[in-house]
Amino acid sequence: MQVITHIYMTDKKEKILKSALELFANEGVNATSTSKIAKIAGVSEGLIFRHFNNKKGLLNSIIESAEEKANDLFADILKQKDAKSVIKKTIDLPFLIKKSEYDYWKLQFKLKWEEEYNNPKKMQPLIEKLTWAFLELNYEKPSLEAQHLIQTFESISTEILKGNFSNQNEFKQFLKHKYSV
Amino acid sequence: MQVITHIYMTDKKEKILKSALELFANEGVNATSTSKIAKIAGVSEGLIFRHFNNKKGLLNSIIESAEEKANDLFADILKQKDAKSVIKKTIDLPFLIKKSEYDYWKLQFKLKWEEEYNNPKKMQPLIEKLTWAFLELNYEKPSLEAQHLIQTFESISTEILKGNFSNQNEFKQFLKHKYSV
Amino acid sequence: MQVITHIYMTDKKEKILKSALELFANEGVNATSTSKIAKIAGVSEGLIFRHFNNKKGLLNSIIESAEEKANDLFADILKQKDAKSVIKKTIDLPFLIKKSEYDYWKLQFKLKWEEEYNNPKKMQPLIEKLTWAFLELNYEKPSLEAQHLIQTFESISTEILKGNFSNQNEFKQFLKHKYSV
Amino acid sequence: MQVITHIYMTDKKEKILKSALELFANEGVNATSTSKIAKIAGVSEGLIFRHFNNKKGLLNSIIESAEEKANDLFADILKQKDAKSVIKKTIDLPFLIKKSEYDYWKLQFKLKWEEEYNNPKKMQPLIEKLTWAFLELNYEKPSLEAQHLIQTFESISTEILKGNFSNQNEFKQFLKHKYSV
DNA sequence: TATGAATGAGTATTCATTCAT
DNA sequence: GATGAATGAATACTCATTCAT
Numbered sequence: 001m002q003v004i005t006h007i008y009m010t011d012k013k014e015k016i017l018k019s020a021l022e023l024f025a026n027e028g029v030n031a032t033s034t035s036k037i038a039k040i041a042g043v044s045e046g047l048i049f050r051h052f053n054n055k056k057g058l059l060n061s062i063i064e065s066a067e068e069k070a071n072d073l074f075a076d077i078l079k080q081k082d083a084k085s086v087i088k089k090t091i092d093l094p095f096l097i098k099k100s101e102y103d104y105w106k107l108q109f110k111l112k113w114e115e116e117y118n119n120p121k122k123m124q125p126l127i128e129k130l131t132w133a134f135l136e137l138n139y140e141k142p143s144l145e146a147q148h149l150i151q152t153f154e155s156i157s158t159e160i161l162k163g164n165f166s167n168q169n170e171f172k173q174f175l176k177h178k179y180s181v
Numbered sequence: 182m183q184v185i186t187h188i189y190m191t192d193k194k195e196k197i198l199k200s201a202l203e204l205f206a207n208e209g210v211n212a213t214s215t216s217k218i219a220k221i222a223g224v225s226e227g228l229i230f231r232h233f234n235n236k237k238g239l240l241n242s243i244i245e246s247a248e249e250k251a252n253d254l255f256a257d258i259l260k261q262k263d264a265k266s267v268i269k270k271t272i273d274l275p276f277l278i279k280k281s282e283y284d285y286w287k288l289q290f291k292l293k294w295e296e297e298y299n300n301p302k303k304m305q306p307l308i309e310k311l312t313w314a315f316l317e318l319n320y321e322k323p324s325l326e327a328q329h330l331i332q333t334f335e336s337i338s339t340e341i342l343k344g345n346f347s348n349q350n351e352f353k354q355f356l357k358h359k360y361s362v
Numbered sequence: 363m364q365v366i367t368h369i370y371m372t373d374k375k376e377k378i379l380k381s382a383l384e385l386f387a388n389e390g391v392n393a394t395s396t397s398k399i400a401k402i403a404g405v406s407e408g409l410i411f412r413h414f415n416n417k418k419g420l421l422n423s424i425i426e427s428a429e430e431k432a433n434d435l436f437a438d439i440l441k442q443k444d445a446k447s448v449i450k451k452t453i454d455l456p457f458l459i460k461k462s463e464y465d466y467w468k469l470q471f472k473l474k475w476e477e478e479y480n481n482p483k484k485m486q487p488l489i490e491k492l493t494w495a496f497l498e499l500n501y502e503k504p505s506l507e508a509q510h511l512i513q514t515f516e517s518i519s520t521e522i523l524k525g526n527f528s529n530q531n532e533f534k535q536f537l538k539h540k541y542s543v
Numbered sequence: 544m545q546v547i548t549h550i551y552m553t554d555k556k557e558k559i560l561k562s563a564l565e566l567f568a569n570e571g572v573n574a575t576s577t578s579k580i581a582k583i584a585g586v587s588e589g590l591i592f593r594h595f596n597n598k599k600g601l602l603n604s605i606i607e608s609a610e611e612k613a614n615d616l617f618a619d620i621l622k623q624k625d626a627k628s629v630i631k632k633t634i635d636l637p638f639l640i641k642k643s644e645y646d647y648w649k650l651q652f653k654l655k656w657e658e659e660y661n662n663p664k665k666m667q668p669l670i671e672k673l674t675w676a677f678l679e680l681n682y683e684k685p686s687l688e689a690q691h692l693i694q695t696f697e698s699i700s701t702e703i704l705k706g707n708f709s710n711q712n713e714f715k716q717f718l719k720h721k722y723s724v
Numbered sequence: 725t726a727t728g729a730a731t732g733a734g735t736a737t738t739c740a741t742t743c744a745t
Numbered sequence: 746g747a748t749g750a751a752t753g754a755a756t757a758c759t760c761a762t763t764c765a766t
Binding site: 033034035045046048049054055 | 759760761762763764
Binding site: 028030031106109110112113114118120141144147148151152154155156158159162164167170171174175178 | 209211212287290291293294295299301322325328329332333335336337339340343345348351352355356359
């Protein structure tokens with residue numbers, strides 16, 4: 001995906017991003033020192049600052065790509081034309097997160113507790129789509145139903161990411177049955 | 182709760198606890214330095230360590246009383262004899278948290294992301310009570326219903342504590358109606 | 363040894379002295395905190411300062427009694443009338459130190475490296491007595507002989523106190539034979 | 544010993560080592576703070592830890608070179624083929640220590656009182672060489688003679704380093720005469 | 725681009741000491 | 746005499762960041 005001549009540099013830049021993501025997600029941003037990132041990435045500490053200016057710049061860079069990943073996941077739902085599909089796919093959503101992308105999501109959920117990074121509007125498009133879907137299906141309070149399902153989605157995601165969710169499939173079926181999708 | 186003659190000492194100890202709770206909850210444990218706690222509590226930094234040995238000891242001390250507060254809230258539900266009351270009171274629960282106790286709860290929810298402090302079993306008694314209630318009310322999958330309601334409870338709490346929950350009452354009514362309680 | 367009415371107070375004061383000696387001797391003065399002394403002595407930290415003003419006062423108090431013990435040991439030699447006895451008793455000296463008094467001696471030897479506490483004149487009376495003895499016995503250089511024997515005495519003591527002296531008796535006999543005493 | 548291009552870095556590292564040695568030797572390891580070392584070395588405190596990880600690492604680094612210096616001094620004696628030379632050179636040894644290296648030796652002698660750094664086996668090669676020499680010269684108890692001479696060596700060194708040894712030359716001649724070397 | 729030496733401010737914690745009781 | 750709460754200065758060590766190369 002990169003021009004040949006840049007492979008070397010990008011290699012290191014990406015190693016930094018990868019290591020930082022892993023550490024930020026699992027040990028926390030504050031608890032992760034730039035020196036640890038550098039060590040794990042196998043680069044000099046100075047390089048982090050050359051590429052990202054400062055620690056916050058590195059974090060922002062990671063958050064950006066995390067949001068891209070989130071939007072990719074949402075995009076599929078947003079373009080559905082069928083109400084039931086929208087709901088079904090929303091229920092499926094948290095169970096579709098790849099293990100390889102857990103760290104992105106962990107970081108996102110953790111950061112929601114930092115005022116600076118908590119952006120409740122991020123879910124807006126999905127909420128609206130769900131509201132539309134529940135309206136289509138003649139639910140009495142479509143927007144509250146949407147809110148409720150999003151909440152369920154967030155709780156499930158949280159539990160999956162924290163690693164304490166044993167009966168995932170059973171629960172998914174239960175939800176689908178509940179919403180008749 | 183204290184003998185008159187001890188007011189002086191407890192005063193400072195409690196100021197430390199109060200300041201630390203506020204800072205831990207709002208800025209994060211790692212982001213809060215003991216020197217900042219001391220400054221805000223109006224005591225010398227050393228006193229923190231005389232009273233709590235170390236920062237973790239201080240945190241644990243706070244967590245303990247946070248858990249007591251949580252158990253107090255749960256206790257009322259656990260002793261209900263009526264199934265519908267159990268569900269109704271569970272729905273009410275997150276809306277009952279006093280503003281003055283937000284910090285306790287914020288801290289608890291934030292810490293769930295730290296492996297060391299994440300104890301999913303804490304909710305077990307409530308889950309079991311809810312399972313019993315849904316069984317009484319002839320729900321098809323009582324334990325999954327309980328799990329779902331707890332998830333909703335956690336999401337609502339999270340949103341309330343993060344300060345982005347505008348339609349609290351409306352949503353509460355919606356839920357109660359959904360569960361016919 | 364104390365008046366009945368003072369037993370309690372002296373008890374605590376002596377516990378402090380005992381604990382401090384042990385810690386000073388084995389872990390070093392600097393490495394021993396007053397709080398550790400208090401803990402081991404089973405008294406409050408404040409009491410140390412009431413009895414000895416400060417840490418240095420405590421140390422000086424210990425050093426004083428250590429010097430008394432040293433002088434007691436030397437006294438017997440100094441009053442000998444027979445030259446050979448003087449030498450023999452000097453050789454015996456380091457092997458006579460009671461285990462129970464090791465800490466006193468350890469502390470003395472360690473402190474010799476602190477300029478403030480290094481008092482080379484402490485040995486003067488013994489050196490003079492030995493010089494006299496070697497003169498009596500017609501040694502060519504009595505004062506240098508005295509100096510040499512004192513050095514040997516200090517080395518032996520050091521090794522005994524440090525716990526690495528396996529062939530004590532053999533070495534003692536060897537020395538006595540060397541000096542024909 | 545350094546490449547021109549590295550002078551800058553090594554300069555600071557060596558200044559740290561030099562300052563630390565001086566302070567450790569004269570004021571004691573415990574009594575010397577890293578901040579004092581940094582101040583005297585004219586570097587930032589952090590640099591100490593970048594170069595040596597921690598205070599103990601710095602101490603170990605100094606001890607290592609101290610031991611090298613010691614081994615260098617011993618090496619000459621160990622390779623002697625003539626028994627008398629061995630003894631003569633051992634007697635000369637403490638008087639050969641350069642003023643510029645006093646601190647290395649002071650530190651070594653002081654540390655002998657710290658269990659962790661007291662390694663009585665360090666002298667073993669010299670003791671064996673001396674035992675051989677006394678055997679060659681038909682002394683009755685060669686190994687005890689060796690032990691005794693080493694003790695004398697240690698006492699002399701101690702006194703020289705502590706600065707209370709006025710009649711050095713006289714004493715050296717006295718010893719050489721005693722051993723007929 | 726990349727390194728690694730260097731820094732200054734900060735971190736948790738310890739220490740000797742004071743003082744009200 | 747004795748306690749223990751309280752302090753301020755110090756301690757070893759870490760951190761994000763800079764900069765010469």
